[in-house]
Amino acid sequence: MNEKIIRVGTTYIPVRDISRSSSWYVSNLGAELSYKDEDKVILNFANQSFFLVRAKETETANFYDYSGQERFSLTFEVNGLSALEEVHREFVKRGMKVGDIEDRGHAGRNFVFRDPDGNLFDIWSELSPEFKDRFNI
Structure with missing residues (x-):
């Protein structure tokens, strides 16, 4: 089984404000913005993709x-x-x-x-x- 799963490709992170959060990740963690719409942002950094997904206020x-x-x-x-x-x-x-x-x-x-x-x-x-x-x- 170890040979079939190679790596973690994507991590999903709940956020409240797509624009504010994506700017924070780009400026503080050096992420590259790959895609953005009203519900999600795709960022690339640390050798994988991170989806910042608009979520409920209390979600983490x-x-x-x-x-x-x-x-x-x-x-x-x-x-x-x-x-x-x-x-x-x-x-x-x-x-x-x-x-x-x-x-x-x-x-x-x-x-x-x-x-x-x-x-x-x-x-x-x-x-x-x-x-x-x-x-x-």
Whole structure:
């Protein structure tokens, strides 16, 4: 089965305002705008497509774990701790909602951030070995 599913191609993210959100992703995360209509935007970044889909006011991609803690559903990767620290500094400088860099007891470090709609994302300092091999990093 591992050979049949190659990668995650598209991630769908609920947003309230298509124009505001797409501008935020383009300016803060370096996304490329691929398509836009009144109900959705297609952005390309981090080696996949992201659909920002107009959703209800209270909708986010977040979920709550068994203890009631709000969780992210997506982790981005950067290449090393210094890259993570640089992204963190840049996000703070831009005034984004950013958590502290954390040691979660596994390899690397992480931090979380939110988009304007409250969608929570994680960034990890370790690129997966398969990704490094595939792209000669």
